[in-house]
Amino acid sequence: MFPEQAEIDHAVALLQAGELVAFPTETVYGLAADAANPLAVARIFAAKGRPANHPLIVHLAGAGCLERWARDIPSPAWELAEAFWPGPLTLILRRAAAVPTAVTGGQDSIGVRVPAHPVALALLRAYAEAGGGVDGMCGLAAPSANRFGRISPTEARHVREELGDSVPLILDGGRCLVGIESTILDLTRGDSQPPRLLRPGRVTPEQIAAVIGVLPETPSLAGNDGSPRVSGSLAAHYAPRTALHLVAPQRLAEVIDQLHRAGRRCAILCHSEPPAAIAATDTLRKLAADPRGYARALYAALRALDQLAAELIVVEDVPATPAWAAVADRLRRAAVGAGRHAGPAD
Ligand code: TXA
Ligand code: MG
Numbered sequence: 001m002f003p004e005q006a007e008i009d010h011a012v013a014l015l016q017a018g019e020l021v022a023f024p025t026e027t028v029y030g031l032a033a034d035a036a037n038p039l040a041v042a043r044i045f046a047a048k049g050r051p052a053n054h055p056l057i058v059h060l061a062g063a064g065c066l067e068r069w070a071r072d073i074p075s076p077a078w079e080l081a082e083a084f085w086p087g088p089l090t091l092i093l094r095r096a097a098a099v100p101t102a103v104t105g106g107q108d109s110i111g112v113r114v115p116a117h118p119v120a121l122a123l124l125r126a127y128a129e130a131g132g133g134v135d136g137m138c139g140l141a142a143p144s145a146n147r148f149g150r151i152s153p154t155e156a157r158h159v160r161e162e163l164g165d166s167v168p169l170i171l172d173g174g175r176c177l178v179g180i181e182s183t184i185l186d187l188t189r190g191d192s193q194p195p196r197l198l199r200p201g202r203v204t205p206e207q208i209a210a211v212i213g214v215l216p217e218t219p220s221l222a223g224n225d226g227s228p229r230v231s232g233s234l235a236a237h238y239a240p241r242t243a244l245h246l247v248a249p250q251r252l253a254e255v256i257d258q259l260h261r262a263g264r265r266c267a268i269l270c271h272s273e274p275p276a277a278i279a280a281t282d283t284l285r286k287l288a289a290d291p292r293g294y295a296r297a298l299y300a301a302l303r304a305l306d307q308l309a310a311e312l313i314v315v316e317d318v319p320a321t322p323a324w325a326a327v328a329d330r331l332r333r334a335a336v337g338a339g340r341h342a343g344p345a346d
Contacts, residue, residue, distance in 0.1 A: 003171050008122050011169055012130045015040075015140065020047060020166070022145045022159045023123055024173030025115035027088045027182050027201070028152035028299070029159050030059065030142030031167065032123075034133035035069075038102040041141050047166040050148040055105035057090050057182075058112050058139040061124035065138045069110050071096045076195065076212040077187050083211045086116035088182040089203045103141045109188050112139075119173035144181060145170075149337055151238050151306070154179050154299045161303075178202045179296035180330055185216060193217075200326040202295070218325075238299070238330050239337025240306035242267065244313040246335050252316050253277040259312065267305040270316035283308055291324045298327065302334065313338070 003011075011021045018040040021032050031047060033040035035058045045052050058069055063081040066073060070093035077091050095110035104110055115121065124140060132138030144152035145159045145167070153159045156172035183201030185208060197205055197216040209215040247255045252268075253275035259266050266282045268274070271289045278284055285301040287294045305313045315331060318324045 002119055002173060007169075007171065008119075008126050011123055011171055012126045014169055015127060016130060016133060018043070019168050020044065021123075022156075022163070022167045022170040023120055023142070024117050024156070024171060024176060025059075025120045025142075026086075026117045026176060027115070027178045027180060028154055028176055029145040029156065029170075030115075030120075030140075031145035031159075031163070032059070032140040032142040034137075035103050035139035035141035036098075036100060036134040036137035038100045041100070041102040044141060044143060047163055048143060048146070048148050050143065052102075053105045054143075055107055055109075055111060056103050056141040056143050058103060058110060059120065059124060059142050060112060060114050060139055061121065061128050062086075062114055065128075066093075066112060067096070068137050069096050069099055069112055069139055070094060074187055074191065076214070079211050080185070080208065081114070084203055084207075085114035086121060087114070087203065088116065088178050088201050089113060089208075090182045090184045090199075092184065092186040092188055092198065094188055098135065098137070109186075111184065113182055117173055117176070119171055123171065149239055151240060151299050151302050151334075152181060154296075158300070158303060175296075175300075177296060179298060180326055183208075183326070200329050202292070202326065204322065204325075206322065238302075238334045240302050240313060240334065242306050242308075242310055242313050242338060244302075244315060244335045244338035246315050246317045246331055248317050252314070255314060256282070259314070264311055267308050267310040267313045268316075269301055269305060269313060271318065272316065283310065291318070291327050294318070294324075295327050295330075298330065 014021050018037050020043050033044050072094045090111050090113040092109050092111050128138040146152050146162045154176040156170050159170050183203040184199040186196040186198050194214045195216045197218045205216045256277040268284045271287045287297050
């Protein structure tokens, strides 16, 4: 199933020439370009339909290349890199002078990570061995390989559905094992303040605290009812085209009943025992009742339910516990963005 070396070599040649390549990571599929080549980076924004002021994550083969991309790297960053790389943790650091503004969206910071997928690592290593692109910087800028505001791809065929022929090569590395995007931690605030969690993911604040001795600040994005607590921060994202409602488990049967009485068929995503109210004309997807298993299959399930062209996707809400925080974040953003064609995020 994994690409042959010849395909990796072809990917490297395309990247060196400033072209795009989609590749698997352990989180989701990424759309890569030479991060030191502004024209190649511009192709990413064009293919995704993403506004140019959104910064991209730079993927590296190892922490050894970090100083090409970041300056004033604080010791917690090295400790976290040692503990979690390769892995689903992105660090936001002060950017080095050589970093082109195209990749940072004009900010003075840079997002970096070392992905854990064997195909991603094979690609990054082969890329470095072949010279590492412009100025030998060895970084691949890669956002999730979806159209702006849509569900991130967790299988190679999802990338083809999203981006069609605008990507010359998609490396197929099977299904992504994590299934949701990396944790993002901002370390640019200096030693006097705790780092800030910008996006929850598989690596939890507790795991970070166990390494650096400080619990990151976690801006609370949404209340239990899904309403934004910080005005404007709950951007539409990860969104299906079909409207999506999050429903508390104890209200699921009642909501399905109401929809049936209104003559509507439902597409339902649940993780506990499905309610008896479900009719033969409804479509049900059941995910694992543990947060890791749920996250792994979430985007593929949302994509499948979206393709039914139902009027509504009903999602059984997940527990309001730290273990479910990353999944709850994605579901809330999907609910805000659903039914629109693109949201104000990436
Ligand atoms: O798991 C992942 O992180 C995937 C795989 C492909 O690595 N990538 C990914 O990239 O999710 P993207 O572009 O879809 O999301 C990156 C997020 C964006 O919300 C962006 O605003 C944020 O990272 N980001 C990147 N650089 C940043 C910076 N310098 N400061 C603050 N946020 C940054
Ligand atoms: Mg994305």
